[in-house]
Amino acid sequence: xxxxxxxxxxxxxxxxxxxxxxxxxxxxxxxxxxxxxxxxxxxxxxxxxxxxxxxxxxxxxxxxxxxxxxxxxxxxxxxxxxxxxxxxxxxxxxxxxxxxxxxxxxxxxxxxxxxxxxxxxxxxxxxxxxxxxxxxxxxxxxxxxxxxxxxxxxxxxxxxxxxxxxxxxxxxxxxxxxxxxxxxxxxxxxxxxxxxxxxxxxxxxxxxxxxxxxxxxxxxxxxxxxxxxxxxxxxxxxxxxxxxxxxxxxxxxxxxxxxxxxxxxxxxxxxx
Numbered sequence: 001x002x003x004x005x006x007x008x009x010x011x012x013x014x015x016x017x018x019x020x021x022x023x024x025x026x027x028x029x030x031x032x033x034x035x036x037x038x039x040x041x042x043x044x045x046x047x048x049x050x051x052x053x054x055x056x057x058x059x060x061x062x063x064x065x066x067x068x069x070x071x072x073x074x075x076x077x078x079x080x081x082x083x084x085x086x087x088x089x090x091x092x093x094x095x096x097x098x099x100x101x102x103x104x105x106x107x108x109x110x111x112x113x114x115x116x117x118x119x120x121x122x123x124x125x126x127x128x129x130x131x132x133x134x135x136x137x138x139x140x141x142x143x144x145x146x147x148x149x150x151x152x153x154x155x156x157x158x159x160x161x162x163x164x165x166x167x168x169x170x171x172x173x174x175x176x177x178x179x180x181x182x183x184x185x186x187x188x189x190x191x192x193x194x195x196x197x198x199x200x201x202x203x204x205x206x207x208x209x210x211x212x213x214x215x216x217x218x219x220x221x222x223x224x225x226x227x228x229x230x231x232x233x234x235x236x237x238x239x240x241x242x243x244x245x246x247x248x249x250x251x252x253x254x255x256x257x258x259x260x261x262x263x264x265x266x267x268x269x270x271x272x
Contacts, residue, residue, distance in 0.1 A: 059090030082144025126165025150186030
């Protein structure tokens with residue numbers, strides 16, 4: 001498989017918000033890890049009447065304090081949530097209590113296509129069923145964990161859906177005018193279309209590998225991971241197994257794979 005054009009960056013200073021786009025600053029939480037890179041990105045967005053915070057981040061008092069300090073005298077009036085995973089919303093109760101800000105998220109009833117303060121909510125399920133991206137008219141799109149810059153996105157069933165994830169990637173590729181993605185983890189993506197296309201191709205290639213492997217005979221998820229992921233960081237094995245399981249679920253729904261206990265095999269084509 002062709003490697004993804006992943007990005008890296010030095011560890012950012014903690015507790016400091018840096019500009020990443022006009023009117024937008026990034027504050028990186030101190031929750032570094034194999035799945036979160038240097039930490040969750042919290043974005044502070046200038047707007048008429050106050051600031052919007054996109055993804056408050058993990059439940060950490062120091063991070064909440066850093067958000068409030070970065071806001072300064074500007075009131076925080078809105079909170080946007082890309083999805084409900086703990087590393088993105090853990091700080092929500094504390095920030096909401098400190099600011100009284102209104103929360104906008106799928107879990108709060110925010111609909112696909114809704115407009116709030118110059119931003120459009122885009123339903124992009126797959127990584128999580130409630131995942132939203134937020135697009136600004138000038139070409140900035142906050143992509144959450146749907147498209148990250150440091151790694152491919154993990155899809156963990158049953159909450160995650162590979163079929164939905166691929167459809168959501170295609171939705172972003174069908175859009176015109178997106179020039180910069182601000183992801184939930186990692187540095188900004190300044191070639192978002194190229195990266196998203198590569199991510200879709202990567203997922204389709206992995207699906208083709210799984211299909212081919214099952215043609216040779218039944219295999220368990222663990223055996224598929226060992227066979228297909230040649231130089232896997234041991235810390236990411238569970239994530240790889242989750243993604244393979246998500247691909248298998250998609251193939252099963254499409255009539256191309258069958259589960260036999262702990263193993264999977266290619267479905268036998270129906271004859272007429």
